Each structure stands twice: as C-alpha cells, then as structure tokens.
Amino acid sequence: MKMFSKYKILFLGFVCLGIPGWVGAQEVAKGRADTTLQQVVAVPQKEKNWSEIYSLRPMFLFDRGLMGEETGVYSAYNGFVGNAGLLMIRGVTSIHLNTSPCVFVDGLPVRQAPNISPFASGVYQSNLKFINPLDIFSMRVVKNGYENVFYGGRAANGIIEVEIDKGSIGTATIDLAMRMGFSEADFSPELMNAAEYRAYLYTMMQDRGYSAGDLQQNPLFDPTQPAYRHETYWPGELNQKGLFSDVHLKMKGGDGDTHYLFSIGYTSEGEILKEAKDQRINMRFNLDFKISPKIKIANLFSYNYGNNRFWGEGTDWLHNPLYVSATKAPFMSKDYYSEEGVKVDQLAGVDVLGKTNPAALMENMENKGLSNRIDALIRATWEVDSKTSANAEIMVTYNSLTEKLHQAAEGIAVDRYIERQNAKRSYSEYLMRWRTWVDRIGQLGDVWHYDAHAGLSMDMYNEKMIYGRTVNAASDEMESLDKGKFVDSLNNTRYEHNQMNIYLSGGLTWRNRLRLGASFNLERSSNFGPDGAWNLYAGAEIRWTAWQTPGERLELFGQYGRTGNNDVRGGYYARLYKATAYYTYGGVYLGNVRNDDLRPEYTHNYDAGVNMCLFKNLLEIGASYYYRKTVGLITQKSLPIEVGLDPQYENNGEVTNQGIELSLAVNPVRKENLTWSVFATISTLKNKVDNLKNGEVVETMDKFTSVARNGEELGSFYGYKIKGIYDRTEEIDVVKSDGSAYLPGDYRVEDVNDDHRINTLDRQIIGSPIPEFYGGFGTNLKWNGLSFAALFTYSYGNDVYNLFRQRMSMMSDYSNQSRDVLNRWISAEKPGDGWLPRAAYGDPSDNFATSDRWVEDGSYLRLKSIAVQYDVPLKSRAGFVKGIKLSVNCNNLWTLTGYSGFDPEVFSGVSAMQRGVDFGATPSPQSYIFGLNLSF
C-alpha cells in the first residue's frame, strides 16, 4: 500500500504539473532546442564533438575515451573487458562514500562504477555498458560546482551529461557500422625455471625441518620422474588474442511533426586472458511528435542485454589465473602421468605441494554474468510562448544483473574447507524519476536579458541484492546453488532511497558582456534523519567577456557552488538493531545509535579562469583554477570500549582538491579541403585530508595498506620504509612488534619512533596513487576524405603499489617465485643484490608487510590511439549507398614508463582507499580495429 501511495503521488504530480493550464506561465514563449539536459547556461568553451570522436576512434566503453581530451578527467583502466575503471573528475572527495562520477544519460542518473562490491575479486562490472558509444550525440563533463548545484547531492564527484542521438527532420537515413579487430598484450612474469625452482624448493623444505634424507627420498627432487621432469612456463597457457567485433545499425528520419530513431548494436569483446569475454546488445527507439503546434511529446525506449565470462583477477590468489599459473612448479605438467610414467589423457590434479593445476582452473572454474536493462522516458514540452516553456517528464529504469560462479574440485586446491563451490548473486535496481520544470527568458529594459529556470524532481530508487554460496556439492557436475552440501553464506541486502529536489536558477546578462548567475537546489533525501534530510545546494557565478570580435574572444569567469554526496547507504542516522547470532539462535543488539545531525558530505567548489580565442580562431586557450573543499566527511567514531557500542558514523573530517587546468588548441590550417589542428591538455591535482578528529582511517587489502590521514593525500600508501637487510645479529637493535627477535637476513625497517620495536606505529606514508599532473595531447588532420587523429595521454607523479611483484617475491611457501629471488639474501657472505630478504616459510618476521619496496613510480606517456579514416568518394550520389568510410584505429601502441609491471595504468577498485594497486590484472592491450561504415 505504501508503495502504491508513492506511485499515486508521482502520478498526481505528473498530471498536475504536466497539464499546461496548471503551469504558471503567461507570456509569449520561445521555441527551444530539444534537450534533455538541464537548462544550459551558455558555455563559451568549444564543446568536443564526441560523436565524431567515437566514430573515428571506436571505444569499447565511452568513458574510456575521456582522459587527455578533457581537462580535469583522470582515468585508469586495465585490460579487463566490460569492467568499470577509475574515473576521477577533479580529485577524490570521500573516504567511505561513493567516489565515482554520476552520468546522466538523457537525464537518467547512473553511477559510473557499480554500487555493489565485486562478486569475484577485482571485478567491477561497468554500469555504462548499456550505452553504445555510436549512439552518443553529445557529451559534456560538468566539473564546476556552480553548474553542479543542479545535481546537488549526486554531484560531489562530477557529472557527465550524455545526450543520446535522436530522430531529426529529413529523409530516412540508415548508418551501418561494422568493426572487427584484435588485441594483444604480453603479460608474462619472469619466473624461475624448473632447475632453479627445484633448488629453491629444496631450501624451503629444509627450512621447514625436512631432513636431507627425507628430501633425497622425495620424488619431487628427482628430475627423471615422469611427472616432475617438465619445463612448463605456466602463464604462457593463459594468453590469447582478444577478438573484437561490433555491428551497429542506426535508422533515423522524420518530418515536421514526427521524428524517429531506431538503433541496434551488437558488441563482442574478447579479453587477452583466455575464456574472458563480454558481449552486449543495445537497442534504442525514439519517437518525437507534436500533438499540437505548441506541445511536443518525446519518447525514448532502450533495452540492453549483456553476458560475459570473467575471472577474478584480484586478491583471491587461490583463483586468480595469472597468480595460480605463475606460482605453479615449472617442473610439472598440466597432464596426468601414471605411476609407470605414461601420459594419460586427463588433466593432472592438485599436486603434492597442494597447488592447483592452472589448466584445470581454466577448465573447471566458471564465472558468468548476465544483465538486462530497460530504460523508458516520456517527456511533454509545452511552448507556452516565445519566452516560456514548460516541461514534464517521467522516466523509469530497471536494471538486473545475475552473476554465477561454479568451481569444481578437480585439479583445484581446497580453500580451507571449500572443495567445490557454487555461488550466485542477483542484483537489481529500479529508478522512477519524475521531473517538471519551467524555463523563461526575457528582456529587462534595453540592455539586460534574463533567463530563469524553476523545477521540481522526485526520485524513487530501489536496489536489491541477494547472494548465496553453497559448498562441497557431491560432484563437479552439480552446478546449481541448491546442490551444495551446506550453505556457506547467504546474504540479502536492500536499499531504498527517495529524493526530492526543488530547483531555482537564473541569470542576468548585460549587453552580452557581463553575466551574473545564481542557482539554488533544495534537496530532501531519505538517507538522513530529520535534521539532516533537507539540504540546500547553492551557487553563483560571474562571467565577463572582456573582448569579442568575430574569431576572437576573451572571457573571464568566477564561480562558486556547493555540491554534496548523499550516497549514504547504511541508515547511519537511525537507531537500529543489528543482527547477530548466539549459538544457533538469532539475536539482535543496538548497533546504531541515533545521530540526527548526520548530513551529506558537502563540497564547496570555487572556480576562476579565462577562456580565449585568438588570431581568428587560430589559438584557443582555456585556463582555470579550481579549489574544492569537502567538509563533514562521513567517518567512524569509536566510542570507549566500556560503552559497549560498535563504532558510529558521524560527519567529521575534510578533504581539499585543487588544481590548474589548461587546454590549448592550435588550428593552423583551416581550408575547405584541408584542416589541421593540434591540441593539448594539462591538469594538476593536489589533494589533502584535514581535520579528521576520529584519527586516521586505515584500510588493508591483502598485503596492501592505505590511509586517510591529516595533511596527506587521501588513500596514500601506508607502510614501512626498508633501509636494507641485516647481515649479522649484532647489527639488529630492534625487536618485532610482539617483542621477539629479528634474524640476520630480515629487512631493516626504519624505526620511526625510536622505541626499538617495529610495530604499526612505525608505518609511514610511502606513496600516493594521486597524480601530480596528467592530461593528453594530439592532432587531427583532415584532407579531402582522409582523416587522421592521434592522441597521447600521460600521467605524472602517481605511484603504483606493485602487489603482484610483492606476492611473487614473498618466499613464504612452496610457490614458484619471480627470478628476483635468485638474488635474495642467503647469508652475510651471500647477501644477494640487497633487494630481497631471506626466504622463510610463513614469513615469521613479517618482512612482506606493506612497505616502500613495492611502491613504484607509475608515471607514463602513452600513445593511446592512432586512427585513420577514409571517406570513399562516390561518383554518383543517386545510388542507394550514400557513403562509405573505411577506418583503422590502433590503441595503446606505445608506452613510455619506468614501471616494472605489465602496465602503469592500473585499476584496483573504486574506493578512495584502494587505488593504484597492481594485482597483476591483464594490462590494457594493444588493439587494432578495422571498420567499415556504410550510409544508405
């Protein structure tokens, strides 16, 4: 009933405000361009023509093309097909809340990164797969706080506005785009060979207390044994050429009253890691028509289907294919050998060292995803008179994602008690959004013009997730959830968020020279209690065009705007019982106490800059400075333990982001049949956490630790500084955290507080994933039908935590390791190259805790893309073929970096505290894509 009443309210509101007579507008209206976006304040900077860029440079997912082209946008993606990446607009603003930008697709909000944690480690299915880049008509990255006031509590991380192509007046056109291509990359770690590994294993087993006699008897050390006489480079089994194919058909047309568009696209992307693949089908339909000369109705409908196979390429090392392969004994074979030494047509099982057969993992483990998404929108626009228009729209989106995992027992090592597992997760989200608004423009006297916008929107969002894992089914063939012997975990979450916004904005323009603007957005969110639910976001701007002639212009601007982050998903404001268990009985306890004051995190944004266009459009320069201060970070406060309550959330802490953004374009040749331009962008970023009164926030993921600490960058790497290796006992003047003694061969860790004890108090900031500056440069050349474009991207000053290298150097079990361990410390006489400490089973001295040894400079310069397109001249335009274009696009052809891993561009998670970590995931591959576009 409650749900029903909500629908009733929305429907009532829609009807009331959608009916022209109810809208308060009296004067003569002006016809407006059909835009689904907010009423756009004149944006002087030249907009990028994204539909042209995407046509020339096919992008698998549209967000992958932003860095370098746009100032202030930083991105990092790995070679994981269909995965979201890191997309950061003007810094990072939150420790615990969502830090990914919000994308508005025809007014429909979508988070760039998923809301749920990974199903398989490192897997963040992109939320943007439902947009085929070829369907994009225009796109705008909204970075400044003033404009983002409109987006209120969703805008703290920046907004991307995307407008999807629509029907237009004219004869029907059909565009068919076909692309095929492949991608490849080398991700082969350098490992010990069979002989080296055998010698290493011998010492490790000795260290475990096996006697020389025991070891001599052990067949592992007999290189003539049929099962142990191989020389296998296991990671070599994983690599493949990733195949890419894409077919996209778009039909559009219309007359004076009715416009339509229908498009359908199929995309298939194969990863360079075997078996991993992402396939998508996107369909869109749009019909715009007029029901009277002044009233226009727009309809949009889209359906998207996706399915994929993927690998957990994160820290679940037991199932990470590259790690499993790299650590497997090289003297073994994937095939099974009988006791007589005969090769049997069967994969080898788990070996005597307890290691998975990587070939069996590839064959017997399966991760699958399936997604369905439907979006629909109806909008009515009433052009009241030449100055006033009124709009109402309602949109609905439903998105479901099902992920499945089946892990057989054959050949895969048992994980504690898990021999086999079947897991399934179903996630769905539903959004109904209703919005109505009025726009009005007019004149005040002779020299002043005004524009005004008022609106109201209501959002109803609902998200559900159910996860189940059953383990140890009777047989490998039993793949469904109900076949497991016992339920390992069962998890059901639900999140509901209702939001209302009342907008009011307007501006005054004097002689097209000076503009003053103000914007207000009053937001109510159900994520907060009574005192924190209503929030006002407001901003103001001033723009002054100092000088303007045809082809030349100089504009100065200053802006302020407050935005926020209302994505608080825990009911933290409320007094809540949490579930617990006592023996087999369910119990509850008071987990949250009331915090009526809890509010969204607010970001104050200040922007100032200049836009110039000089020498008859020869030179275009944009320069701006931004300062963003986020206050009231939602952090946890631990109460004294005698109070007996769990840590509670409150607003406490600040983070600032500031930087300079410069964009430059030179257009030296602008002839009818020859144009040439060169462009470059550079953005700086300084991030600082401050006023965390509840102390530093430390997060650990596997062997990686990060921190949010006053005066430091958010998500800085946090660990020990290694000052060498102890050669002799006499040199050791510190003890371990538990008071026991270090041994020669252990790392000499810097004892920061000089208490002669190495413990967590000695951790320091050892790096930061945040770049000092980044951007791109490139060129575009057009000569008759031939187009050429090149784009370089770069990042400077960001560190990468090379967790994969650390894991491959740990020497704490019987895993094969990187060749670096051949030069490890063995004794004072054989100290190696000083890089790695002694090998010790179980790492009893914790030599491999987070440390600066694994922090590397992640700066890079990359030739991101080179594209050539040829528009075949057709002699007769009378035929049904109206255009043919041929294109080639090559991505990631060349990278300059000092980073030792596969790729300096690493994506490790969307959380602010998990950035810049290299798990050894597949790198961004080199790809070659060939295209044919036909227009009819």
Place this chain on the structure above:
Amino acid sequence: MRIMNAIKWKLPLIAGCLFLTACGDFFDVDPENGASPDDFYTNNSELNSVAEGMYASLAPEVHKLFLWGSARADLVVEGDTKDVYISEFLNNTVSVINPYTDYGFLYKAIARCNHQLKNLPRMKPNGDKVTVTNMKPFYGEVYFLRAWCYFQLVRTFGEVPLLLEEISDEVTYINEAGEEVKVSTITMSDEELRAVVLKPVETQKIWTAILDDLAKARELLTGTSYNMGFNIDTDWQLIRANRLAAYTLSAEVALWNGLFDEAAALGEYVVLQGKLGVASTWSTQYTTTDAASAILYNSFGFKYVFEQGFRMQRMQEFTSPIETDGGKYLVKPKMTVCDRLFDEAKDVRTNVTYKRVNRKEVIWKYIGLDEDGKSMRDPYESIANWYLLKHADAYLIKGIAENERGNIGGAFEMLNQVREARGMQRYTRTDISLDKQTLRDLLFKEKAREDAFEGKRWYDLLLRETVLHESGIIARTVSEKYDDQNQKDEVYNRLLNEDSWYLPIEPERWK
C-alpha cells in the same frame, strides 16, 4: 482576466504545497540494514531475540577466559609454538599491549544487558503467553548475565568502570552543580565520557552491584524460565541464565565476599537438586556436544557452531598439535603438576582432561572425542563446549564455605560426595586429618580436578590468597610449573606482589 491569472499562479502553488505535505511518508524509508528498535518488544519472540543478542559477544571469546584463568596458573605451559602474547600469560608477564587483555566483549554484553533492562518495561503483558510471571526470567537473566560479566572483570582487573544504566543515544550524568545533564553520546569526546561515566570504581562497589544483581536474579529466574510459548530447546538450560546457575554463581560470589554462611546456604540450594551426576557418564560432557550430557553436569556455559563462518574454535588452535586440524599447539599441560593433581587411579576425570598422544602432551578436553586418546576432533568438529558454572562447583563451594565457618562435617560430606561421583572412594574419618587446612586443600584440589583447564584455577588461587588469607599461595603454586630455577624464582617473587595478580588495563589501545 486578473482573477484568472491569480488562480493560474496559485493553483500550482497549492498543488505544490499539497504535494509536499502528502509525501511525508515518501521520505520515511526504513533502513534495510537493521531494524528499528521501536518495532521491538511487541511480542515474545522479539523480546527473546534481544535477549539472545546479550550473550552473542561472549561465546567467541572463551579463549580469553582460558588465558586469564588457566594459562596464568599452574597447570599450563608453553607448547611447541610460541606466541609472544600467549607466552606472556603462561609466564605471568602480561604487558599492557597484550591484545588478549581486551575486556570489550564483557562490556558489550553489559551494554546489551543494560539496554534490555531499560526496554523490558515496554513489553506489556499480552494474552496467556506474555504474562507478568513469564516476563520475570527475562529480567532475571539480565541481572544474572551482568553480574557474571562484572564477576569476571573485578577478579581479573580489579577496579573497572561500573555501568548499570544504558548508554546509547544519550548519556545522562550529574554535573558538578548537581544537575542531571543529558548529552548526545556521539558528540562527547573519550575524555568527557571517561570523566563522567567511565571512571573506574572501587572493587567493593562492584562486588555490591554483583550481589544486588544476583539477589534479583535468584528471585526472578523461576522454574518456568522463558516459558512464553516457545519450544524451549534443551540447550537453553545450559546457554541461557537459569535458576541453578544463579544459585551457583551466587554461592561463589558470596564466598569471594567472605560471606560463608550465605555461600553455604546458596550452595545448599543446588545440592538439594541432587545433580552431581555419576562417574560412568561424566566424560560424555566433553567427548560429545550433546546438550543432555552438558546439562547433566553444568548449569551455564557456551556452545560453539563451526558453520558460523567456518572458523575453528580457538581452543582447538591453542591446544591441538595437529597442524592440518588447525592446531598451533601454543599451550600444553604441565605434566608433573597435573600428575600430582590427578593422582588417584579411579578418578574418571583424568583420561578426559589431559594426556600424552603421539608423543605430545595435550589438553584433551578440547580436542578429544574419546577417553583413550584415539579419536581427535577434525576442524569442523572443533565445537567443544565451554563450561562456566558446574553443578559440582556448588558442592565444592558449599564445602569450602562450611569448612571456613567451622562445619568440618559438612565440608567433609561435600568432598566425599564429589569424590564418590567421580569414581573414587569416600574418605573415611581416619584417611585424612580433619583439620581446616587439610580439608581446604582437599576441597580446592577437588575443584582443580573438576575444573581443570576451564579458566578457573587462577581465580581459586586468588580467592585463597585474598579472601582466605593464604599468603603467598599464588606465588608458591604457580612458580611450581617452571623448570628453570631462575624463572621459578623470578615468577615467585613477582607473584608475591599484589599488583601482579591483576591484568593491566589500557582500554584506549583496544579501540
């Protein structure tokens, strides 16, 4: 026209106002990651789930009770693997940074007890299930559990904060001007909270609170415990507060307060129930996890579920030498001391309590599934029960109390009843000298055998040292377990000092 214009403008405004007022419940979204406490205390099962929540923080921490009460005493020494912090207990050198001294789990239980106590009056009698009589055990259980928690705290740490009222959304305290002040908890700093409500109090105040709580618990925990229309599992007679447990605990607390007459009388209540059990089935409470065997011999204890997170019970990690079973073999029995204690062949407890298996000395109670050392627990079977209050304790407490008040005959009888029930011969009056000291030694020896490795030995020694004024008994007894003479002397001297009997506290470190 003007009128029309006015209406045109006002209508949407009115519609807007109506809209805003109508959508009051639109924003009233229930957070889905928890339940509103306002919805609780309307029926018996909600009430019960809050009650279950009170115990939840305790069961996973039984290993701490072992370290506090057994590792420090004379029967346990270092195993083959050394863990610095566990060794600190075994060697009586517990430092302030030792994570096993964290008493947060007890205060969590206390906070939840206080919460239940404050909210129970919201539960109104409701039909024949929820009656005033049926509600009593729920009150009684709060008092019992809170008393049990403070009993652990005061004996282990000495002076600690005493919280008898709930601190949740707000803190209520009396300021310097004598006015009652209410402040939102989350806005207060640690220092402020420590200054107004978390000051450690004298141990006598804590003991008084415990005695008060237990008096109420005995009154309220009636024979019809938790009878509110539930199907009460047999387990509940062990894992939930009950009348027998309240009397047993009361007897022990009385003993600790030197109230020997009272201790004897309270023990008498349990003795009259005649639940001492028999020798033939005594071992089943350890070799099975069967609830019926457990309640035959115990009135209160914790059980363990392996499948909750598939984590092994830590007692198995501590005591098992089998690595593949998750054992780290951090502790083992001190064989010479144990052999001196378990020195009677007919004692049925010896085989179950400790033994040598595959050349390793082990505490068999937590890892064994039989009496002859053949069958050990797999990781998934690491669900040995942890007993807190035993029926036999009540007999022995009564015996000790009778002995202290001069009723030698009564004490002698209690001792003999326990001996007989564990397979040994009753002493005749000529077997032993019937003086107070001998009887006291024998009663405590019996208690040590009954409760070996169950987190009680240290406290029994502390009781003798402090309440029964046996000066130096801790130092003498505990130093016995060290082979190295220097260590023996060093520990002996240290344990003569009263400060070393209590664990150091630094709660800020445990946050």
